[in-house]
Amino acid sequence: MSFxxxxxxxxxxxxxxxxxPLLVIAGAGSGKTKALTHRVAHLIAEREAxxxxxxxxxxxxxxxxxxxxxxxxxxxKNYAENKYAQSWSSLDQVHQRQIRxxxxxxxxxxxxxxxxxxxxxxxxxxDIDKYLDPExxxxxxxFSIYDESDSLNxxxxxxxxxxxxxxxxxxxxxxxxxxxxxxxxxxxxxxLEKEFEGxxxxxxxxxxxxxxxxxxxxxALDFDDLLLLPVQLLQQNEAVRNYWHSRFRxxxxxxxxxxxxxxxxxxxxxxxxxxxxxxxxxxxxRSIFVVGDADQSIYSFRAADFTILMGFQDDFKNHSxxxxxxxxxxxxxxxxxxxxxxxxxxxxxENNKERIDKVLKATREEGELIKLTRCDDEISEAEAxxxxxxxxxxxxxxxxxxxxAILYRTNAQSRAIEESLVRWGIPYVVVGGLRFYDRREIxxxxxxxxxxxxxxxxxxxxxxxxxxxxGIGKTTIQRxxxxxxxxxxxxxxxxTDTEAVRSLAGRSAKGIFEFTQLIxxxxxxxxxxxxSIFIQKVMERCGYLNELIAExxxxxxxxxxxxxxxxxAAIQFEDENEESDVSGFLASAALASDADKKDTEADRxxxxxLHSSKGLEFPAxxxxxxxxxxxxxxxxxxxxxxxxxxxxxxxxGITRAKEQLFLFHANERRLxxxxxxxxxxxxxLSEIPExxxxxxxxxxxGTSLRRQKNLPRLTRIDRKENTxxxxxxxxxxxxxxxxxxxxxxxVGDHLIHNSFGKGVVTHLFGSNERRSIAVKFDGMGPKIIxxxxxxxxxxxxxxxx
DNA sequence: CCGAATTTAATTTTT
DNA sequence: TTAAATTCGG
Numbered sequence: 001m002s003f004x005x006x007x008x009x010x011x012x013x014x015x016x017x018x019x020x021p022l023l024v025i026a027g028a029g030s031g032k033t034k035a036l037t038h039r040v041a042h043l044i045a046e047r048e049a050x051x052x053x054x055x056x057x058x059x060x061x062x063x064x065x066x067x068x069x070x071x072x073x074x075x076x077k078n079y080a081e082n083k084y085a086q087s088w089s090s091l092d093q094v095h096q097r098q099i100r101x102x103x104x105x106x107x108x109x110x111x112x113x114x115x116x117x118x119x120x121x122x123x124x125x126x127d128i129d130k131y132l133d134p135e136x137x138x139x140x141x142x143f144s145i146y147d148e149s150d151s152l153n154x155x156x157x158x159x160x161x162x163x164x165x166x167x168x169x170x171x172x173x174x175x176x177x178x179x180x181x182x183x184x185x186x187x188x189x190x191x192l193e194k195e196f197e198g199x200x201x202x203x204x205x206x207x208x209x210x211x212x213x214x215x216x217x218x219x220a221l222d223f224d225d226l227l228l229l230p231v232q233l234l235q236q237n238e239a240v241r242n243y244w245h246s247r248f249r250x251x252x253x254x255x256x257x258x259x260x261x262x263x264x265x266x267x268x269x270x271x272x273x274x275x276x277x278x279x280x281x282x283x284x285x286r287s288i289f290v291v292g293d294a295d296q297s298i299y300s301f302r303a304a305d306f307t308i309l310m311g312f313q314d315d316f317k318n319h320s321x322x323x324x325x326x327x328x329x330x331x332x333x334x335x336x337x338x339x340x341x342x343x344x345x346x347x348x349x350e351n352n353k354e355r356i357d358k359v360l361k362a363t364r365e366e367g368e369l370i371k372l373t374r375c376d377d378e379i380s381e382a383e384a385x386x387x388x389x390x391x392x393x394x395x396x397x398x399x400x401x402x403x404x405a406i407l408y409r410t411n412a413q414s415r416a417i418e419e420s421l422v423r424w425g426i427p428y429v430v431v432g433g434l435r436f437y438d439r440r441e442i443x444x445x446x447x448x449x450x451x452x453x454x455x456x457x458x459x460x461x462x463x464x465x466x467x468x469x470x471g472i473g474k475t476t477i478q479r480x481x482x483x484x485x486x487x488x489x490x491x492x493x494x495x496t497d498t499e500a501v502r503s504l505a506g507r508s509a510k511g512i513f514e515f516t517q518l519i520x521x522x523x524x525x526x527x528x529x530x531x532s533i534f535i536q537k538v539m540e541r542c543g544y545l546n547e548l549i550a551e552x553x554x555x556x557x558x559x560x561x562x563x564x565x566x567x568x569a570a571i572q573f574e575d576e577n578e579e580s581d582v583s584g585f586l587a588s589a590a591l592a593s594d595a596d597k598k599d600t601e602a603d604r605x606x607x608x609x610l611h612s613s614k615g616l617e618f619p620a621x622x623x624x625x626x627x628x629x630x631x632x633x634x635x636x637x638x639x640x641x642x643x644x645x646x647x648x649x650x651x652x653g654i655t656r657a658k659e660q661l662f663l664f665h666a667n668e669r670r671l672x673x674x675x676x677x678x679x680x681x682x683x684x685l686s687e688i689p690e691x692x693x694x695x696x697x698x699x700x701x702g703t704s705l706r707r708q709k710n711l712p713r714l715t716r717i718d719r720k721e722n723t724x725x726x727x728x729x730x731x732x733x734x735x736x737x738x739x740x741x742x743x744x745x746x747v748g749d750h751l752i753h754n755s756f757g758k759g760v761v762t763h764l765f766g767s768n769e770r771r772s773i774a775v776k777f778d779g780m781g782p783k784i785i786x787x788x789x790x791x792x793x794x795x796x797x798x799x800x801x
Numbered sequence: 802c803c804g805a806a807t808t809t810a811a812t813t814t815t816t
Numbered sequence: 817t818t819a820a821a822t823t824c825g826g
Binding site: 059413594595611634635 | 802803810811812813814815816
């Protein structure tokens with residue numbers, strides 16, 4: 001029973017739980033991760049379950065990786081003790097490594113541990129071809145995953161190209177948001193129209209329909225689809241559902257307060273095979289084990305809903321169980337923070353109305369008081385933070401830079417602090433902000449890979465067709481995409497049709513041939529290259545690397561290094577996944593976040609948003625920008641439930657701290673560029689008992705860089721005038737131009753081609769001077785040809801018969 | 802068709 | 817302030 005031995009009563013109850021549902025309410029720092037890993041180890045060691053029967057859902061990829069890591073170590077130690085009766089640390093390195101490798105092969109390899117998105121993307125790689133779409137859309141196993149920016153690009157494209165709307169009137173960002181909302185609530189386009197009645201409901205619904213079709217045409221899925229499609233698939237296909245239901249007998253979910261309705265639906269389908277949880281009785285060798293803390297629910301903007309957690313007991317309470325407490329365990333002992341910090345956290349969160357009653361009980365000493373510093377502006381705030389950290393470092397010989405974190409509400413706040421850190425020469429790392437995989441050069445190379453895996457991915461094709469430069473311009477691309485959309489043929493098939501290209505592209509045809517030949521030659525090597533080697537090949541062969549080297553600027557060098565980093569990421573992926581291929585790597589890249597990047601052991605101060613700090617802990621924590629309108633954010637000031645979420649976010653921030661907590665706020669702040677905004681202290685500060693806080697002297701903010709500028713305001717007004725005098729966008733549709741053509745070919749004309757035989761004109765492209773036509777010949781798809789070059793002759797309809 | 806120059810809009814939080 | 821979009825001259 002070694003996996004139960006070093007746990008407290010409540011933890012033991014949770015870990016030892018065998019069958020049926022269990023809700024674990026786990027306060028911050030109460031050993032929740034420990035409970036999860038020990039439970040998995042326990043299940044395996046006690047032969048309750050085969051590793052392949054276990055599914056563990058984490059909130060980030062990093063958490064998944066850590067869980068695997070800790071589990072492996074746990075099992076390895078256990079193995080060492082049982083087999084050799086020796087403690088793990090007394091074994092030599094070679095031995096240790098060998099045991100870990102055994103554990104990996106026999107156990108951890110077969111576990112499914114990952115985020116909802118990663119897990120269900122994986123499931124779809126098996127079964128997406130069995131999905132039946134209500135509109136008849138379909139996807140193949142090679143599907144691409146579109147991240148938020150890809151998806152937004154697609155929406156933009158549809159708004160401007162297909163619907164011919166002004167993106168200023170119908171904003172792509174908002175439109176994308178409404179689509180996401182529809183997907184998260186499982187609405188059809190018609191339902192979306194009703195929900196958004198009066199707010200562009202009709203348009204939104206139309207856009208939603210087109211967006212879904214466009215995704216299918218690209219054989220691509222967005223983040224929401226990765227959850228929504230599996231729900232529908234499991235609902236509609238009994239065989240598929242049975243398979244996964246019998247496969248995953250023990251399901252564990254971390255950060256359960258941040259699941260959304262779709263994710264909950266997935267859990268229910270897998271656990272009870274479609275039966276209502278209340279009526280489900282077959283819990284033999286089966287369990288669902290969810291761990292969460294409603295007070296740490298901070299993702300409602302992503303449709304997370306902590307009432308799912310609060311409803312767990314009622315939902316899963318079986319008729320035979322009279323006491324619903326039987327399926328709930330509370331972990332309230334906090335092992336992380338000093339009692340001062342805990343008191344502050346508890347008092348703060350008590351101001352929330354919607355919550356499960358829960359108090360964190362301290363197990364540690366009182367510790368030092370919380371220190372609050374008022375500053376003049378964000379620059380002196382940054383200086384004050386650095387001052388504080390340097391003092392802390394100097395006074396505590398056991399505290400290193402790596403033990404400290406600076407947390408803020410918005411990513412933009414990091415800049416001022418970074419500048420100060422640089423000025424003082426303090427090593428630091430920023431996590432979050434722009435994702436590694438969002439960098440341009442990375443997205444470019446990944447677009448090559450995506451296209452190679454999935455030829456229908458026109459979005460990726462368009463991204464790289466002229467990157468690096470191949471002399472293919474805007475007009476050419478427009479003609480090609482017009483042809484593709486009007487004929488309903490994937491862009492790839494247009495660009496690989498030599499005749500069509502010659503006809504449509506004119507003098508950029510050469511560049512296009514160059515491009516298609518490149519892709520086709522790379523395609524031949526796709527199957528027998530590992531991801532890392534293949535990426536290297538792509539970078540070299542497409543000329544991207546050479547272009548960066550030729551540029552010889554500092555920026556280009558940085559890009560080159562990022563690309564090298566991409567190769568390294570692929571190598572790491574290969575190490576972690578035995579059967580790794582390019583499409584697997586692409587999926588992991590699409591779902592990776594910046595917070596996932598491997599912990600460098602370097603001794604550096606960590607900067608990040610409060611959101612990404614969830615699940616972490618630091619001996620010393622600074623929270624900056626505690627001002628009304630910033631934290632809590634201005635959008636939540638008039639919305640009580642949004643304010644409660646901000647408070648939970650603050651609670652998360654405070655409970656990250658083990659020993660020392662420093663709070664900061666400024667009297668005024670430059671939001672962007674110039675203008676100063678006066679700021680009042682955050683309401684949260686007043687919710688922490690005064691006796692826990694030691695106020696600092698206001699730091700004199702004699703920093704330089706202080707210039708009163710009236711200029712920006714004037715230029716701003718000038719710009720406004722410019723905008724208003726700007727011409728309205730033209731709404732003329734391309735069909736007007738087509739109707740204008742004077743001679744020769746019209747849609748419906750019949751013709752005869754020397755080698756293709758008889759055909760009928762279906763589409764016209766380009767204007768009079770440079771005209772191409774699409775012809776449907778008997779027994780083949782439409783061909784695009786140049787009427788002046790092609791060996792064709794017009795024929796009358798009578799001649800046809 | 803390309804790159805430089807100009808202008809414009811933007812701040813939550815992330816899988 | 818900066819990143820991205822748009823315009824303009826070669």
